[in-house]
Amino acid sequence: MYTFHSLIDGEWQAGTGEAFATFNPAAPDETVGTYRATSADGIGAALDAARLGQARWAAYPPAERARLLNRFLDAVEQQTEAIAHAVTLEQGKPLAEGRGETGKALREARFMAGEAVRSHGGVVPAQKPGCRNMVLRRPRGVIAAITPWNFPVLTPMRKIAPALAHGNAIVLKPSELTPAAACLIAEAARGILPDGVMQILQGGGSVGGALVSDRRVHGVTFTGSVATGKAIYAAAAGSLAELSLELGGKNAVVINDTDDLDGCLDQVVGAAFQCAGQRCTAISRVIVAAGMHDAVADGLRARAEAVVLGSGQDPATTMGPLINREQLERVAGFVDRARAEGAAVLTGGGHARVEACPGGHFYQPTVLTDVTPGMEAAREEIFGPVLTVTPYRDFDQALSILNDVDYGLTSSLFSNDAALIQRFLDESDNGMLHVNHGTVPDDHMPFGGIKSSGVGAYSVGPSAVQFYTTEHSAYVKQAGG
Template sequence: MTHRYEFGAGADAYKTVNPANPSEKIGRYGIMSPDELGAVIERAHAAQAEWARVPGLERSARLNAFTDAVEARADALATAGTLEQGKLFRESKGETMKSCAEGRFSVGEAARMGAMAIASGRAGISNQILRRPRGVIFCISPWNFPISTPMRKICPALAFGNAVVMKPSQFTPGANFLLAEIAKEFFPANLIQVAMVSGRVASEAVSKGDIHGVSFTGSVPTGKLVYAAAAQNLIPVQLELGGKNGAILNDSNDLEGAITQILGAAFMTSGQRCTAISRVIVQKDLAAQAKEILTAKAAAMKMGPGLDETSDLGPLCNLPHWRDVCEVTDKAIAEGARALTGGAAPGGPEDGYFYSPTILDNVQHHSIAGQQEIFGPVLSVLEYETFDQAIEMLNGTEFGLTSSLFSNRNELVQRFLRESQNGMIHVNHGTVPDNNMPFGGVKNSGVGAYSVGPTAVNFYTSEHAAYIA
């Protein structure tokens, strides 16, 4: 069987399969050598020099046209995303549309960028703060959001005058290549390039290559390696890492509605989201009712291929990750957690990388299920008596990405806003971010300027103090 997507030459290649049917070949992508990556970066320098001379408003206009073209090809991009990642087609389509909305906001931010006048301490001299594009940005994307994560890097980078070299995951490169194909109509040649390289070659580029910044989205262990490599090159980093996100369920006038939001945030993309809610920290008096609703709703979810419109939950993305989710959840249950529903794969990996939607009860705060990012459709339930305990459990992990509180008590809402140790904080809804709000985390969930909103400029530009006599 031939591959649906083929990019790159060479005998060595990454090959992708359909996670819902691993016997189905999807893509073949030639692997670049270190010398070939060096040539890509060299071409990016020339393209960036040309692009930086384009007036800001014209760059904005071209980026708007690009996002329009991406939106027009949303079905093709979503199909590629679903075939390689496994998520539901409607989720892939929504991912594409959201990425365009975020991109348009980045365009608006760039159009407003200019010199900032600052008061001078000397007569006859005016002071300004100038911003310039950094140059060539190396963008490393994960496999869980193969459309929106590259777009979240491409749009602000180009808006502020940079070039990008994208390193996609070996499991989901197809959408990256399709985005680069779309971009050719609107930008100088080689302004956006895709580099299929190994982790070792990418690390060498970050530590020694002629690049000016690295934007990485992925796991904490790999993020630390990227951070260390970038330090060798003294280049800035933007790291968007993992989370063990908690939702405190204290009180609600509509308990079923609140739980519906929590489950949506927990099981979208089969739980393979850095912002997925993976812990429900529930007030003891609500716990029995909450667990009953959670269990019934999770058990009713239908697993199936992402292209099947009747599916509620797609497969996990790849075989190594499927094995990890099985292993970690087995350990959590052996440690004392109790599966109210799910707790195992419905079959072997040859039947697709599916894992049953799982609700874990009897979870202790310092246990595996209370601390480790499982990154699958596994939701842990923890109980508390006092709000002090809830806050302690919420903040008591290495992560600090996103959190939620469901409560109608203003004093608890205000305390949550003050004390939640997370980059993104939600009250009475799930963890879906807006298109114009900063996206990032604290603690082990992120380093550097947040992406998306008005903070992205701090990573994609350098700052210069100018004194004019």
């Protein structure tokens, strides 16, 4: 059982706030971890330690920061199995997914470590004789990070690595549903990174609210729901802290034509049902040319019915449970309301009983047809293993359906038509665009969305420097000039 406390100034300190526990979603009666929320005094101590630690860390030469960051990442990599097991026990995803999540997090983090020694400023020709103009970047300062329960390794590392690479200190509050993986990551940093550079707070929304509204915080990075993102936006406004918010998605794939339908559908289903559909980049809408509708629907049904539900610890499992009872009922409610609106359940559509995991929070992989663009299931983020299928008559209508939602995170097009591909790249209202493959991003590319899916600079990639540093215009008058 995990019993981590708050990590403040390099030491695990027992909190004095409310006690809470985590549970195995596949066996909800099994307690996985016991924790105690960080008190107000603990939050203040963490921020004070971060301020001092950041000043020391920023003074390190960038190459030294990169070296120490890579040593830390090596230590995390050595703990891959322990971290993956923590993910499976608290979040529920298959162990293979937990290992894969850890591996991807490390690949992204190693790229971001390299950002410490890449050029992000420059020399600009001056207007005045005898002068030299430069654009400089400095560490932003103390970064507050709040991360969700669905990717307990990847999302914290997407904030830790760029923050440290650019010379900041980070105060991280992981989700109270899945904190163990972040604690194992922080433990790996002890003895490598200077004290105060990385702090871990425990607790729920009240701890997060106190953290992001504190004037000692210079930047707030959050991944989670739109509703919580709006609350964080408001809380951070008092101190005018810089924001980077990665919010929800209602992601679609447009299937117009393909010479490899099986390969196309394999990627769609992988993107839809990984993490039981509980991921911001999950494909949840299939917008398909009318002539391909039946073949696509049949292929999706066959693949959904081949999914093996079970405990993430069982190697045979290909999809684990939903995180908790509340999420299970939320997904079921979406499907029930879709039925009431006229959608047809092609397969799935209900709670699933897994004999080896009685009481587990399992929902059947579900494909809904006869879904029109105005239905709730086609517009709102379900965050579960549910795919909707909607036909279109021409590409103008496909783009209209694709873009007529509040979200703008990621989208995909399958087509061999160069003109349609160019239109998709020009007209899809999403931050990430994929052509002829699913929605899995590369490790070094900017990650984020537009519209209700994001605010501020993207999480990783070269553009992350815009959030993790401040920009300064410098004018140097040469002596005697």
